[in-house]
Amino acid sequence: MVIAIVLLLIVVGSVLFHWLTPWWLTPLASNWGKMDDTLSITMAVTGLFFVVINLFVVYTLWRFRHRPGVRAAYQPDNKKLEHWLIGITTVGIVALLAPGLAVYANYVQPPEDAMILEVLGQQWQWRYRFPGAGGKLGGTDARFVTGQNPFGLDPADAAGQDDVLVMGNEVHLPLNRSVKVLLRSHDSLHDFFVPQFRARMNIVPGQVSWFWLTPTQAGRFEAMCAQLCGIGHPTMHGYVVVEEEAAFKAWLAAQSTFAMTLAPAAPAAGSGPEALSARGRTLAQTKGCVACHTIDGNAGVGPTWKGLFGKTETMEDGSKALVDDKYLRGFIRDPKSRDIRGFANVMPPIPMSDDELDALVAYIKSYGSEPVKQ
């Protein structure tokens, strides 16, 4: 009879766990409270079935356990009972499905006046785009993608010139305003997932997918990629800041437009090592280096740049190499030439002029473990 007791304990334990669990939905920060309601309905209905059926099994095991001399009944079926059970189950299923589909009907019809945000998923970082004053996003194509133009915007499309581009992982949104989020990628599948918003969708290269929401809580929320996109999948850490309309407008006004990014970069003031390093920082952004290399000491897909210069790295084959000027230049020019232990050898060769390489190496040096000698 141990099995009957264990089944009983599992049922009781599961119900208690459900009541006492510290792990539950993150606090809701969007209009999709109804998704939480359908989750609760489903939890209640399925929980009821789980408890009732298992308790019935427990009772049956105890009541009809084998006893010498007692034989089982012969009852191959009972049509009436079966029809009742089919009926009750059908009612339960309808009770789950009807509210679920009602909420979904809302999900597939974004409000007409929703503002537009485009999220660009890229191995392994986020970028964002808003339509400019013209209200229309410019056309894009993968063949326009360069380090300078990661969105692949068509330079000839007039509608795209005033598009506001956000080159970092963080985007701002106004509070209580519906947003239709357009999703695009040029490399792999991704999924823009902010747990507190509930709503989400996969990002598929070659098409534009979308979802919509209305942020209802101010705050800074974490975004993550929820569709496996390669080795750096967990490092796609983004942020959505929800704030009052005025603050949002001020933030938006401070971002650059596509036309501005097309203009040749103003020559850095001065030509000392600091100016060079500042140019390197811009390059690290535009060439996409920061997707894999942090400057805060946390290893990403590649080694962090904090303390990298001057450090001795161990290669996959056990050999060691000092990270110096020659090492960095050699590696950036031909990333396949070395295989560093602990990291996948996935860095692509990134086309770069000699001047650009100087600037980037100067920037990496500035975070090195030994002070840069002037």
Add this chain to the structure above:
Amino acid sequence: MAYADTEEILHDPHTFITKYVWSQDHKVIAVQYASIAILVGLLGLALSNLMRLQIGFPGVFEFINAERYYQFVTMHGMIMVIYLLTALFLGGFGNYMIPLMVGARDMVFPYMNMLSVWVYLLSVIVLLASFFVPGGPTGSGWTLYPPAAILPGTPGHDWGIILMLVSLVIFIVATTMGGLNYVTTVLQARCEGMTLLRMPLTVWGIFVATILALLAFPALFVSGVMMLLDKTLGTSFFMPALVSMGQVTGYKGGSPLLFQHLFWFFGHPEVYIVALPAFGIVSDLISVHARKAIFGYRTMVWAIVIIGALSFVVWAHHMFVSGMNPWFGFFFATSTLIIAVPTAIKVYNWVLTLWRGDIHLSVPMLFTLAFILTFLSGGLTGLFLGNVSVDIPLSGTYFVVAHFHMVMGVAPLLVVFGAIYHWFPKVTGRMLDDRLGHFHFWVTFIGTYLIYFPMHYLGVLGMPRRYYNYENYQFIPASAHSLNVFITVVALFVGAVQLVYVFNLVWSTFRGRKADPNPWRACSLEWATPDTPPKHGNWGAKLPVVSRWAYAFNVPGAKQDFIMQNAALDAGGVEEQPKSYGASS
């Protein structure tokens, strides 16, 4: 139907090689299939423990870098779903049980049957070879979604993915050869009196699952070939215009979603390719060990058939947030929840078979009871994920991982364990050790529940699956990490205890207690062979003749509490025939 006996053309094997290696005997082939599947399954288990080490103790084990972690995840999933469960249920149980349970001397195409197992072995060798090629096996997740699967940035994007796809294509060849055999044998080689509606539910489950396999695997086959072409010849079936690692590629115009549709058109029926044989086997185990006729036999058969048919129109519930046209969500949510009705009926009927039974708590029965609870849990969480608006926040989280492990990982494996305890005496002539059996049962049942039940709650919290680590994510509390440590510790223990089971299999094969020909006092035909284990040709001089169904337990007025299917007609216990089936029995 012809009942011609074919014993004279069976070509009895005479040498060791023809008897145990190049054997055309369905029983030897079944053991070969099962042995390969269990061995590769142990590898899959070891990989899952390595993954859990990383999730529970990130950074502690230096050799588990991100690249290897994704390779472990991918190979674990593929091995368990395809090379263990599919091969074991169809190739292992299908091969052993079908001819014995329907009263045939062998499969109808024995030579093709032999080819099937050797081609299966080849597919396993190709799969394992990918561990030894430059770049290692693919790390694209078991769903192998393009474009990432064949582009830099994903582990094993060169040789690994190619070997994986080639191995799958070979596996499908093996499954097709086996599958044609099983279906034809069920339809053509039943003995006299064995009508379709007298077949044990084990045969029904495997029969319908095989039909699903024959219809679903081609979708995986073509998508595998198309992806191979995309990878090697640069075609663009699944590849749109892309930028990879900063370089514009030559691909254009393909659709990643096309692959997902093909994959899940196979992938969802695949769930039932594993589940239906388990459903069938469980029905038989419950009936035998509760000494009671299965409740609602005809309903059970129809439920299997209806579930099988519906499984082809629910695939896109795996794609609710894939970016396909969102209006499809209404159809696929509805079709998915409809499938819950026949599935629930099966659960009710198992439970009602216990009601007023004479319940013997043998090890197979314990596994059956554990299956019911585990399957109920996994089936009910399916109602969360099948209902589109509930699925949206849960998709891609640990809720999904917990759900599918309960419903198509642990539940079918509990059936495998129970079924092997049940039929081991028929296969080897010896009983498995009971004490080891109990120990293995309790650890496996309670352990897996402790692993997967709390895991659902990490998914509700929003923890995404397939994360190498969760560094710097603030919304995940430290307690969630403690839970992951707990899950890892339990998983390691449960994993290690499976070795006890393997030891029991090996030890009992040679040293186990000698078994009676029908130790569980079951009615079905496999227990009626003249020899235990059955010899080549199964039935000696004469094929059996069947006079009743396989569930004549505790028939009122009968002397014993069971009547064999092939006992003379006057022993009674003939099942009631509905009017429409009338005179033809």
